[in-house]
Amino acid sequence: MVLQADMSKVSPEDRQTALESVKEIVSRRVDLYGVTEPVIQTSKVNDDYRILAELPGIREVSDAVNLLGTTAQLDFRAIPETLKEATPGSVPLYQYESTGLSGADLKRAMVQFGSSSAIGAGPSVGLQFTDEGKQKFAQITKDNVGKPLAIFLDEMPVTAPLVSEAITTGEAVISGSFDTETAKTLAIQLNAGALPVPVKVIEQRTIGPSLGQDSVNKSIVAGSIGLILVMAFMAAYYGKLGLIADIALIIYGLVTLSIYKLIPITLSLPGIAGFILSVGMAVDSNILIFERMKEEMRVGRNWKTAMELGFGRAWDSIKDANLATIITALILLNPFNFSWLVTSGMVRGFALTLLLGVLIGLFTGVAVTRTLLRVLYKGKEIKL
């Protein structure tokens, strides 16, 4: 998708910075929308300033256009001082004056489903102001009790509810003719901030994968062969135990694939890296356990005790090692959207597959293997 920024109101020397901040905000919106591994770039042709956004896996192109193509300038307007005496209903909306409270005073916007009669049953967008915004809002509502306060979005009135009393909690609701999608889009746009300059979508289309289908196929074939080698290695080295680990590994693969389908995750190269690493860590749990079992049997314990002890002792190291990885993955994933940490695609895509992989691997590598061993070898002895 190509967005063109209208720089006519920006002085030439500031245009590059303005474009950079447009890029930042577009990226933030895309991230909040939840596209995996988008690529957002600036581009310049002669005097045209553009943003190229590649959004892998997006199906509804019109959603993306709505999301990225609008400025999302929020403005609260009230009846001006000069017309204070007029009956509120007789003042047309376009004569309302800005109160100085805007999207910049927002702390957070979120989709709500109202149930009160004032809001109506449909989805609405709840607003939470910053401390400063809270004070402004309290003052404005106090001054305008009994009068309408209009909420404008990109110069268009959205709603103009009557102020019934001064609101000091710093919370407000925009209701209007929203459906869930439009409410979500507005919340994202408000959270990500307004675009500093107007942009318009000049082009949108579907492009082929950069890896090339050939390359993706090759990677899948190679990955499968690698996985088979790993399984063969496990079976050769650990015998029947290895086979059990292989079954757990197959379950691991199936669970992971179905979660990828559910979320959905666009599998890209960083994602593949996260996946390979988590396969390694899933197998590692088994190797740790089996090595422990071998040790316990070497000191003369019977098979069943060795198995239970092996799981128990290996758990300490499995737990610590995986917790460390989970910490790394969480920090890279940045689930709370701290602005000073990574907020953009590639790194987060990697972190997400890694986190999922480690969690699933912990489950299949420990719980599934243990259950399989207990059930399949009830009362029997295995030689290690």
Place this chain on the structure above:
Amino acid sequence: MIKFMKYYWVYFILSSLVILPGLYSLVRWGIKPSIDFTGGTLLELQVEPDETGFDQNTLRQLAEENNIEVASVRTSGENSYLLQAKPFDQAANTALQEKVASAAATVTEKRFETLGPTLGAEMLKKTLTAIGVASFGILLFVWKQFNDKKYGICAILGMFHDTLVVFGIFSLLGHFYSVEIDTLFMTAVLTILSFSVHDTIVVYDRIRESLHKFPTVPYRTIVNKAVNETLGRSVNNSMTIIFMLLTLYLLGGETTRWFVLALLIGTVSGTYSSTFVAAPLLVLWERVFEKKK
């Protein structure tokens, strides 16, 4: 039991032999950033193929013959191609289109633009901050789990060791074989960091356990015992990852080759460092800071 810890200086020398040339190269030549970092030129062409056929690879080949440093060629609809490359000028563009025209029926230029970086300064800074925060988090976590700061610090040192190895080797590769650092390389580095710590903790866990069991045995012996006990597991585990990566390296496409190589180097270095860097560092630490007590 093999007395690994007796020869810890050998491992440090071995590590230095790998790291120092890389470090020299990093300082002297730096790394070669790809257009992910620097930005470049984007060209989109509509090409109607003649009877000899025309595809992505033909365009890539023609561009490379014209000394354009191609980063990627993609399709963007019916007979339309999107080429991204290191910056090139209008003259090179015209020359390329003449070549394309002689290999296909018709060619029309749809776009010719200057591209900004995908991983700009801002992104890079944030990624590095995240790595810093993650390292610190791991330092605190390991410190807390093992009740001693030396474990946290040595685990992080082992991690830096692996990062230095990979950056160093890629700096050398960049200088001699024009291998570039791109966004994929950055993810490879992240992967290596996670793997390195994961591996180290397993070794440390053994040390912790033996310390409880045999409180009177000298520290060096305990570390040595732990290394002996975990070596088999370390090698086996790395083998599984190396199997996966080697097949990807040999059979995967050209585009993933350097990415997989970075992961491979990291895995080997990560395995080595948890046994032969992170563990001996503990012994050294104990000798320098704790013996005097």
